[in-house]
Amino acid sequence: MVAIGEGVTMGLSWNDRRLERRVKPGDGKPLKPFRWWQMTRRSLLSIALPVGGGGGLSVTYTVEVKHGGDPESGVVRARLYRDGLCEAESKLPARFPVPGGTIEVRRSEVGMRRCHFVADDDGSETRLVPDPRSAEGRRMNFAREHPGASALIGAVSVVLLLIGVGLNLLQAAQPISEIPAIAESLGTFESPLRLPVWLNVTLGFGAALGATERAMRMRYHWLLDSGAGT
Helix, strand or coil: CCCCCCCCCCCCCHHHHHHHHCCEECCCCECCCCCHHHCCCEEEEEEEEECCCCCCCEEEEEEEEECCCCCCCCCCEEEEEECCEEEEEEECCEEEEECCEEEEEEEECCEEEEEEEEECCCCCEEECEECCCCHHHHHHHHHHHCHHHHHHHHHHHHHHHHHHHHHHHHHHHHHHHCCHHHHHHHCCCCCCCCCCHHHHHHHHHHHHHHHHHHHHCCCCCHHHHHHHEC
16 A cells, blocks of 8 residues: 555645645545446546555555535545545645556536546556446446547537637637737737527537547547646
């Protein structure tokens, strides 16, 4: 077991050290099984890590994130379970020291953004495996069984988000250009698009669907998804 707050700290950035310092001991409670109605509200991802210098021994670490936040505070936290018992917890983004490295956890407003084990020795990254009953697990299984359809859905998600980003930029450019200092030096910009309300709503809904689909695959790009990052 790696004690909370210990682990390899040399060479870490200030932010990494800050994230590790805010990890708190867990309450030791057992991990509850995943239920089908939690598919969009809860994420469970696991990895088996060797311990005791090899010999075939390993422990399973599971990360739990309840996207609605804690009932008492509303704060969204990541909890780390070791062989089914809660060992640590942290606000997001989180960085948990574990044998041989760390587990890094981030989320966006629509789901998981990152949940990877990062090895201390070579910096290699391994994504934790989602529970097959979760949204991430079902999406992963769909990609495995239907790779062509999965690739098409992924491409459509990117297109929907690109359209959403483009519309946001066009709509934001006009009021920004009307700021007196900017208008005097550069002139004002008038958006060439005049979309009806129903189309704006439809495209916004499509962008939200695209962001959700990418979150189920834990895909993130600063331009496409930064509007939903935490």
